[in-house]
Amino acid sequence: xQGRVEVSDDTLTxxxxxxxxxxxxxxxxxxxxxxxxxxxxxxxxxxxxLYKWFGDRDGLLTATVQWQASKVRVAPVTREGLNAxxxxxxxxxxxxxxxxxxxxxxxxxxxxxxxxxxATGKSDLGAIVLTNGPFAMARRLKPVxxxxxxxxxxxxxxxxxxxxxxxxxxxxxxxxxxxxxxRLELTEAAIARDAERATQQFFALYGATSETAAGKDAxxxxxxxxPHARLL
Amino acid sequence: xQGRVEVSDDTLTxxxxxxxxxxxxxxxxxxxxxxxxxxxxxxxxxxxxLYKWFGDRDGLLTATVQWQASKVRVAPVTREGLNAxxxxxxxxxxxxxxxxxxxxxxxxxxxxxxxxxxATGKSDLGAIVLTNGPFAMARRLKPVxxxxxxxxxxxxxxxxxxxxxxxxxxxxxxxxxxxxxxRLELTEAAIARDAERATQQFFALYGATSETAAGKDAxxxxxxxxPHARLL
DNA sequence: GCCGAACCGTAACGTACGGTACGGTAGAAA
DNA sequence: TTTCTACCGTACCGTACGTTACGGTTCGGC
Numbered sequence: 001x002q003g004r005v006e007v008s009d010d011t012l013t014x015x016x017x018x019x020x021x022x023x024x025x026x027x028x029x030x031x032x033x034x035x036x037x038x039x040x041x042x043x044x045x046x047x048x049x050l051y052k053w054f055g056d057r058d059g060l061l062t063a064t065v066q067w068q069a070s071k072v073r074v075a076p077v078t079r080e081g082l083n084a085x086x087x088x089x090x091x092x093x094x095x096x097x098x099x100x101x102x103x104x105x106x107x108x109x110x111x112x113x114x115x116x117x118x119a120t121g122k123s124d125l126g127a128i129v130l131t132n133g134p135f136a137m138a139r140r141l142k143p144v145x146x147x148x149x150x151x152x153x154x155x156x157x158x159x160x161x162x163x164x165x166x167x168x169x170x171x172x173x174x175x176x177x178x179x180x181x182x183r184l185e186l187t188e189a190a191i192a193r194d195a196e197r198a199t200q201q202f203f204a205l206y207g208a209t210s211e212t213a214a215g216k217d218a219x220x221x222x223x224x225x226x227p228h229a230r231l232l
Numbered sequence: 233x234q235g236r237v238e239v240s241d242d243t244l245t246x247x248x249x250x251x252x253x254x255x256x257x258x259x260x261x262x263x264x265x266x267x268x269x270x271x272x273x274x275x276x277x278x279x280x281x282l283y284k285w286f287g288d289r290d291g292l293l294t295a296t297v298q299w300q301a302s303k304v305r306v307a308p309v310t311r312e313g314l315n316a317x318x319x320x321x322x323x324x325x326x327x328x329x330x331x332x333x334x335x336x337x338x339x340x341x342x343x344x345x346x347x348x349x350x351a352t353g354k355s356d357l358g359a360i361v362l363t364n365g366p367f368a369m370a371r372r373l374k375p376v377x378x379x380x381x382x383x384x385x386x387x388x389x390x391x392x393x394x395x396x397x398x399x400x401x402x403x404x405x406x407x408x409x410x411x412x413x414x415r416l417e418l419t420e421a422a423i424a425r426d427a428e429r430a431t432q433q434f435f436a437l438y439g440a441t442s443e444t445a446a447g448k449d450a451x452x453x454x455x456x457x458x459p460h461a462r463l464l
Numbered sequence: 465g466c467c468g469a470a471c472c473g474t475a476a477c478g479t480a481c482g483g484t485a486c487g488g489t490a491g492a493a494a
Numbered sequence: 495t496t497t498c499t500a501c502c503g504t505a506c507c508g509t510a511c512g513t514t515a516c517g518g519t520t521c522g523g524c
Contacts, residue, residue: 031351
């Protein structure tokens with residue numbers, strides 16, 4: 001009867017969440033080959049109920065993506081006690097989390113679904129993933145960057161430009177390769193290494209001074225400092 | 233009868249190329265909603281001929297992607313007369329070309345198709361696009377980077393790492409946003425600006441000296457030099 | 465002119481799947 | 495107990511589309 005409401009953590013009954021989790025599982029397993037009959041069987045519910053709750057197949061798909069998106073909770077930014085080292089660590093941790101999420105099966109699957117549907121322009125799955133993906137990343141990261149700038153640790157004119165550069169340094173060609181099916185072994189150690197490298201490079205480009213902030217204080221938390229703007 | 237051969241410029245008759253171009257046009261217009269009937273009508277050929285030539289729908293899709301890929305010709309790298317300025321210009325032009333291709337409708341469409349099919353694992357469209365996309369970019373760019381290193385203009389240990397960083401600086405979040413349907417107005421001027429910024433940043437990170445190569449000689453071709461590792 | 469190959473146009477088949485209808489059941493309300 | 499609601503399971507319908515089959519046409523070779 002309802003068929004198309006905003007999906008979030010508390011607008012759904014437990015049973016509905018079960019159904020959406022079943023759909024999510026089928027999506028991850030079988031790609032886009034999701035059938036209403038399959039979901040009904042997996043969730044032990046009737047197709048009639050699916051249509052009553054979600055309207056049609058697109059509604060179910062949309063609700064599933066939103067449901068998964070609503071699961072991702074972001075840690076708030078600590079504004080106090082900021083110095084070069086804590087800023088570096090914060091960005092590095094951010095990069096690590098982001099790479100971990102992006103390389104996960106669920107992220108790859110949902111991005112694929114959304115891209116597939118963005119081609120037809122029918123549903124707005126693309127916009128949803130965009131909102132909960134890159135845009136959410138920007139919303140979360142930009143305050144950190146601006147706080148770093150206010151503290152004199154970073155230097156940039158355009159926050160969006162700085163963010164997008166950080167995005168590029170972190171993600172590089174990883175996501176498109178995963179989406180295209182490249183087998184890309186990503187161990188936790190490799191991700192940590194990538195996150196550190198990306199953060200070092202970002203500081204090399206946007207650090208307020210090329211000697212202190214990025215090099216000595218921040219970069220030297222676990223390993224070598226950054227020799228000017230040269231890495232590796 | 234044949235149904236599944238390698239598709240390149242000269243293994244196809246002119247008539248077959250016409251058919252593939254028709255398929256390409258339908259793909260760009262209608263996303264993945266490509267039907268055999270539609271291709272036959274658009275190309276004024278019979279479905280029987282389609283099946284005789286390409287085997288099945290996947291074969292047609294694969295041939296179409298390969299056909300488009302075979303159209304992209306890369307300019308050979310000039311090894312002679314290399315200096316910081318020409319290297320900068322070369323990388324910058326490379327970035328501009330790449331951004332222009334990536335933001336084009338055909339690229340977006342084919343990447344979407346390939347990603348869609350990579351989900352099912354059925355056809356190897358993902359591998360094809362991967363080969364003719366990021367991997368081709370790497371094959372083309374890496375020699376340039378290594379020549380630059382041999383000439384003492386660049387400094388890096390791992391060519392692949394340097395390439396992937398360049399990729400990240402150039403593409404950033406542009407491709408994923410386009411794939412997800414984000415309306416992203418990309419004028420020629422904006423692309424040129426992005427290409428220059430990315431190249432400057434790359435030189436800031438990997439230039440052999442942070443003062444001469446990237447800053448004065450190369451970066452100063454049209455606009456301001458690079459103040460150490462700080463941009464903007 | 466005749467033949468066969470290649471091809472066009474279209475009709476037809478099979479099937480998978482989205483969507484609907486309906487009978488049956490459990491539980492809460494009255 | 496009755497009744498209403500929500501749900502399950504399943505059978506069913508309509509359609510879109512991949513795939514095949516077939517009659518008719520063009521064209522190069524002899």
